[in-house]
Amino acid sequence: xxxxxxxxxxxxxxxxxxAMICYAGEYAFGKRSVIGKAASRQLVGxxxxxxxxxxxxxxxxxxxxxxxSGRIAVAFTLLGFVLHLGTTVTRGLAAERMxxxxxxxxxxxxxxxxxxxxxxxxxxxxxxxxLGLFASLSLVVLLGAASLVAYTxxxxxxxxxxxxxxxxxxxxxxxxxxIFLIGAVPxxxxxxxxxxxEGKRSFPYTLAKRWPDAxxxxxxxxxxxxxxxxxFTFGALIAGPLWAEASWGRYWGWDPKEVWAFISWIVYAxxxxxxxxxxxxxxxxxxxxxxxxxxxLMNLFGVNLFFEGLHSYANAGD
Amino acid sequence: xxxxxxxxxxxxxxxxxxxxxxxxxxxxxxxxxxxxxTALILLFLLAVAAVPGSIFPQRSVNRENVAEYxxxxxxxxxxxxxxxxxxxxxxxWFAAIYLLLFTSLIGCVLPRLRDHIRALRxxxxxxxxxxxxxxxxxxxLESAQPxxxxxxxxxxxxxxxxxxxxxxxxxxxxxxxxxxKGYLKETGNLLFHVALxxxxxxxxFGHWYGWHGNRLLVTxxxxxxxxxxxxxxxxxxxxxxxxxxxxxxxxxxTKFDATYQSTGQPKSYDAxxxxxxxxxxSESRSFTVNDxxxxxxxxxxxxxxxxxxxxxxxxxxxxxxxxxxxxxxxxGMLTSEGVAQFPDVNIDPxxxxxxxxxxMGFEGVFLPTGPTDGTARSEFPELNNPVLYLTAYQxxxxxxxxxxxxxxxxxxxxxxxGALKKIGGDRPYALKQGEKVTLxxxxxxxxxxxxxxxxLSIRYDPTQFMLLIGAVLGLIGLMLSLSGxxxxxxxxxxxxxxxxxxxxxxxxxGLPRTDYPGFGDEFTSLTRSLKEGxx
Numbered sequence: 001x002x003x004x005x006x007x008x009x010x011x012x013x014x015x016x017x018x019a020m021i022c023y024a025g026e027y028a029f030g031k032r033s034v035i036g037k038a039a040s041r042q043l044v045g046x047x048x049x050x051x052x053x054x055x056x057x058x059x060x061x062x063x064x065x066x067x068x069s070g071r072i073a074v075a076f077t078l079l080g081f082v083l084h085l086g087t088t089v090t091r092g093l094a095a096e097r098m099x100x101x102x103x104x105x106x107x108x109x110x111x112x113x114x115x116x117x118x119x120x121x122x123x124x125x126x127x128x129x130x131l132g133l134f135a136s137l138s139l140v141v142l143l144g145a146a147s148l149v150a151y152t153x154x155x156x157x158x159x160x161x162x163x164x165x166x167x168x169x170x171x172x173x174x175x176x177x178x179i180f181l182i183g184a185v186p187x188x189x190x191x192x193x194x195x196x197x198e199g200k201r202s203f204p205y206t207l208a209k210r211w212p213d214a215x216x217x218x219x220x221x222x223x224x225x226x227x228x229x230x231x232f233t234f235g236a237l238i239a240g241p242l243w244a245e246a247s248w249g250r251y252w253g254w255d256p257k258e259v260w261a262f263i264s265w266i267v268y269a270x271x272x273x274x275x276x277x278x279x280x281x282x283x284x285x286x287x288x289x290x291x292x293x294x295x296x297l298m299n300l301f302g303v304n305l306f307f308e309g310l311h312s313y314a315n316a317g318d
Numbered sequence: 319x320x321x322x323x324x325x326x327x328x329x330x331x332x333x334x335x336x337x338x339x340x341x342x343x344x345x346x347x348x349x350x351x352x353x354x355x356t357a358l359i360l361l362f363l364l365a366v367a368a369v370p371g372s373i374f375p376q377r378s379v380n381r382e383n384v385a386e387y388x389x390x391x392x393x394x395x396x397x398x399x400x401x402x403x404x405x406x407x408x409x410x411w412f413a414a415i416y417l418l419l420f421t422s423l424i425g426c427v428l429p430r431l432r433d434h435i436r437a438l439r440x441x442x443x444x445x446x447x448x449x450x451x452x453x454x455x456x457x458x459l460e461s462a463q464p465x466x467x468x469x470x471x472x473x474x475x476x477x478x479x480x481x482x483x484x485x486x487x488x489x490x491x492x493x494x495x496x497x498x499k500g501y502l503k504e505t506g507n508l509l510f511h512v513a514l515x516x517x518x519x520x521x522x523f524g525h526w527y528g529w530h531g532n533r534l535l536v537t538x539x540x541x542x543x544x545x546x547x548x549x550x551x552x553x554x555x556x557x558x559x560x561x562x563x564x565x566x567x568x569x570x571x572t573k574f575d576a577t578y579q580s581t582g583q584p585k586s587y588d589a590x591x592x593x594x595x596x597x598x599x600s601e602s603r604s605f606t607v608n609d610x611x612x613x614x615x616x617x618x619x620x621x622x623x624x625x626x627x628x629x630x631x632x633x634x635x636x637x638x639x640x641x642x643x644x645x646x647x648x649x650g651m652l653t654s655e656g657v658a659q660f661p662d663v664n665i666d667p668x669x670x671x672x673x674x675x676x677x678m679g680f681e682g683v684f685l686p687t688g689p690t691d692g693t694a695r696s697e698f699p700e701l702n703n704p705v706l707y708l709t710a711y712q713x714x715x716x717x718x719x720x721x722x723x724x725x726x727x728x729x730x731x732x733x734x735x736g737a738l739k740k741i742g743g744d745r746p747y748a749l750k751q752g753e754k755v756t757l758x759x760x761x762x763x764x765x766x767x768x769x770x771x772x773x774l775s776i777r778y779d780p781t782q783f784m785l786l787i788g789a790v791l792g793l794i795g796l797m798l799s800l801s802g803x804x805x806x807x808x809x810x811x812x813x814x815x816x817x818x819x820x821x822x823x824x825x826x827x828g829l830p831r832t833d834y835p836g837f838g839d840e841f842t843s844l845t846r847s848l849k850e851g852x853x
Contacts, residue, residue, distance in 0.1 A: 163608035219835055226800045230793060238789050247608050249530065249619035249775040251782060254379055254407050256372040266365040270358055272800070276833075277354045295365075307372055 001094035002153070008087040009108075013143050015080030020136035022073030026066045027133065027207075070129055074122060077136060081115045084143075088112050100170045101161060103304050107146035110300075111139055113178025117224070128220075130211050134185045142181075145301070165243030172235030176228040177296055180268070183224035184293035187286050190217040194283055218282055222275055225289055229268055236261040256307035260299035267292040351418070352425030360419040367415055371406035374398070378407065420518055427511045434504045441484045442496035445808035449827030452808075454841040459824040459849045465813045468822045469493035472809045472848060479844070481807070495809040503832065506798020513792030517785055524781035529555040529564070534644050536626045536771040537571045541642065544568040545616070545776070565615035565778070567595040572602065574770040576623055582651050582698050589620050589772050615778055622647075622773040624654055627684055627706055630764040633663040634676075644771045645684040646726050651696040654684045656726050658708075661717050664761075674714045679728050679738065680763065682708035682746055704768050707746040710757055713738035804831040807844065824848060 088108050092099035099105045118135040121128055189211060196208035211217070240261070241251035252258060271292055274285035350356055375383035384404050388395040402409030449455055461468040466487070472495045473483045481497035488494060531553030535543050543549050545568070547561045555561070573590040587607055594600040595613060605611035611618040626644040633639075645656030657679060664676035687698035688705030714737040716729040732738040747755045749765040756762050810825045826845050830837040 165608070230797045230800065233793055233796060238786070238793060241789075242786070243608070245782065246610060247619070248621070249610065249617065249777045250779070251785065254371055254376055259368050259372040263365045263368050266361050266368075270361040270365075273354065273361070274358060277358075279354070280358070303372070 001090050005087050005090035005094055008083050008090060009143070009147060012080055012083040012087050013140060013147070015076050015083055016136050016139045016143070019073045019076035019080055020133060020140055022069045022076060023129075023133035023136060025069035026073060026130075070132075073132055073136075074129065077115075077122065077132065078119065080136075080139070081112075081119050084108075084112050084115055084139075098167055098170070100174055102152045103150040104146050104152045106170075106174065107142055107150060107300070109174045110178045110181065111142045111146075113175045114142075114182040115139055117179055117182045121220075128212055128216075131185055131189060134189065135182065138181065138185065150304075163243060163247065165239060165246065169235055169239040169243050172231050172239060176232035176235055177300070179224050179228035180232070180264075180293065180296050183221055183228065184290060186217045186220040186224070187289045187293070190214055190221055190286055191283060191290075193217055218286065221286060221289060225268060225271060225292075229272060232265065232268070236265060256303045257299065260295060260303050264292055264295040264299060267295050348425060351422050354426075357419065357422045357426065360415060360422060363415050364412075364419060367406070367412050370403055374403045374406070376406060377404050416518070420515060423511055423515065427508060427515075430504070431508055434501075434508060437504070438501060442482055442498040442806060444486060445494040445496055445810055446827065449808060449810065449825055452827035452829050454807075454826075454828030454830075454838060456826045456841075456845045459826065459845060460814075461811070461822045461824055461848075463822065464820055465491065465493050465811045465822040468811045468824065469495050469809070472811065472824070473497075475844075475848060476807070492810060492812040495811070497807045497809075498805070500802050500804035500831070502798050503802025503804050504799070506795040506800075506802060509795030510792050510799055511795075513788045513795055516788040517792065520781040520785040520788055524556075524779045524785070526556045526558045527781075528777070528779040529553070529559045530775065530777040530779075532621075533774050533776060534771055535569065535571045535774055536642055536644060537574055537769045538642070539570055539572075541769075542568055542570040550776075565595075565613070566597065567593060567613055567616070568600075569593050569618070569774075570600075571770075571772055574623060574772055576699070576770070578699055584699070587620060587623055587772075591618075617777050619775040619777065620772055621775050624652060624771050624773070625684055625686060625701070625704075626769045626771045627656075627658075627704075628766040628769060629658045629680070630766050631658075631660050631663060631678060632762045632764070633660075633665075633678075634759060634761050635664065635667055637663070637665070637667075639663060640766065642769055644726075649695070650699070652686050652699040653694070653696040654686075655682075656684065657681045657728055659715050659717065659725075659728070661715050676712060677715045677717075677738075678761070679711040679715050680708040681711065681728050682706060684768075686768075688750075701768055704751050706749045706765050708749065708763070709740060709746045710742050710763070711738050712741050712759075803834040803837065805829065805834060805837055805840075806831065807841065809848075 088099050088105075091105060091108065095101065095105075100109045114135075118132075118139075122132070189208070192204050193208040193211045193214040196205040196211075197214055240258070244253065245251040267288060271285055271288040274280040274288050275282070375387050377384050387404075398404075402411070406412055446452065450457075461471075463471065469485050469487075473485045476483045476495065476497040479499070481499045482501075484496045486494045486496070531550035533543055533550050535541065545564050545566060547553055547564070570592045571589060572592050573588075575586075575588040577585040579585055588604060589606065590602060590604045591611065592600045593603055593611070593613070603611055605618065605620060607620050610620070624644060624647045626642050628640060628642045630638055630640045639660055639662070641658055641660070643656055643658045645654030647654045659680075660678040662672060663678055665672050683694055683706075685694070685696040685703075685705045685707075686700060687696050687702040689695060689697045694707055711728060711733070714732055716732040716737065728738065733740075741758055747763070749755060749763070751765055751767060754762050754764040805828065807826065807828045811822050812825070814821045814823055826841075826848070828837065828841040828844075
């Protein structure tokens, strides 16, 4: 079962990778794509996306190409999600417990939530498909990092983790982190799109030409964060302290993980306040959300790798 | 620049008020402090100020790590210590930020609370004259009923949808219905912020009236612990707690079970104690890592475990002393380090005087499963092949100076000055359980047996439960404030002209008072349900 999980993991990353390439292909060959036009003009393949489409040097670009590439990407995203789910479930079955006992499993589960949110967005709002390149990119990077840096063989839990609070605390944090992480995608896209709308035409802004309306991206950002924030509050500031009280005797002890959860909470609270304040520009508020994303990454990777604390069950690949 | 009219004040008019500059400064500072901009900046400062606490070791978290940091950075450490780098969360600058933040919060919440109570008590306002200017608008909805009845029906529909409703008859024979909804958003918002304040106050009280201490407890009836200051290894009382306030109970660790995976990773710990409270009868209670022993006014948490070898030293006059000495684990396989000190040995029975040059100390490691390869690392945490490697020291242990030293290592100063000398060569003595070694001077040391010990954290925090309630209320408030939307709708019902007022026409308008993208859909479905006459 453990080996099956590892093999599924490899296929998952591979499926997301293909999806990512196809999303990129949609960018490159989409009928209104800047890169597509440039590529056909200059007869140069735009980097990675030249997998199956030879560039047509003359004649109009077939309208179906980008569309097809996008559909294949969605298919592979769904396939990847199913494989991802399989990886996580078999991992849990192999260990005979919830699959979030160490850093590898934590990333596996958190990114699964992110992928689920992305699949949900994709099914409900197909016109947001262009976000896929970034969503699949983050999934590939996260899962790749999990396999390369943080891989831990299947094993049972240490006694301190053997508690029913384990399920509440870790599951809510995984779900909320997954949503926060995926929420950073529309946040970054809003900033780029907004720059494009303001007339900026240098590198990252040019990507935004075919993206959905900036307002829609901004609202999606807010809704994802507004959903994840109470969940994170419950996981980190209620379930966590409850468990810490039972296990370590104190509800809050400024352990590095707790410090960074506190920092993330403060930053996301600042985002919600900034967004609710009319005098603060939406771009400023969104930058705060991205700062929150950085603090979450710091807590996920940095704290496990650099600091030693009570949350050191991580086994960060040593 | 304002233009000041230069005309004499009439006798009745109050003299122009000169604002006291100090008062103006205070007022402006208060306005600045309670502005959202300042609150945001303070939030960021708080986040940034929390960072050093994860970079530098904290005294409140781990004292030993702070000591290590001082040893590793002898120049830097005292300098940053002056800036409270090792006590970030109890430092004045951290306190300054959160106190300012909470003052700003109070200054923001109080006026909003007043406004909200006022809003809760005022009825929804009259419909605006020109509803076409509202963000949502619908006109020409026909109703087969007279205006008055239609207005009542509209009001009933709105009430069913949890709107606060006010129906007004106009002088021209038309009716208006005003509805408002979503007060829970602001209620939740205020609840969240008040809960935050209560949590801060609760944390403060918990700190004042709580206490906690640690104790390493070895199994056995001779190793009991009673809850008084002197019996703790370390203890910290809140400023409002006196030593006599500690609850009265005694503990004896009767059994400690640990089970392990074949890899040596622990599977479970289980401690059984005999506990007697307030001088009462002793009862047997079990507790484990995530399930503390909850007594009346204290909780006892199991933090860790280890082994305490039992050593018997027989001195040159044939007098024996037995000590149970806890050795502290240094790795996952419970390779443990410790020291056995026998200051009151080799006392000449004739003079009955202690010779300070003949005190004995043994320092070394304990391995629960001694390795086959001869290294000094345990192979497994269980007692499969317990081995002690000890080095013997003779001389003045330096225990009488009165300076509290570690009970897990010998006084390095005494060894450096030569007051305490190593005897018996460079290789440490290796002892298996039950074995005895004879030292150079003819005295003997016997490894009698091994006991388990548990490290316990004993705590009392009176406000914990209140904090939990505060946090849960805060979460409820947070969800209400994030999911709620304040909005107003108005309906004007006008009797159809020339129809003997048997039917009427409805005009509707809607105004979202907060950012609410779904309002259009809600408004449409509301007007549709009115048009179809279905609730």
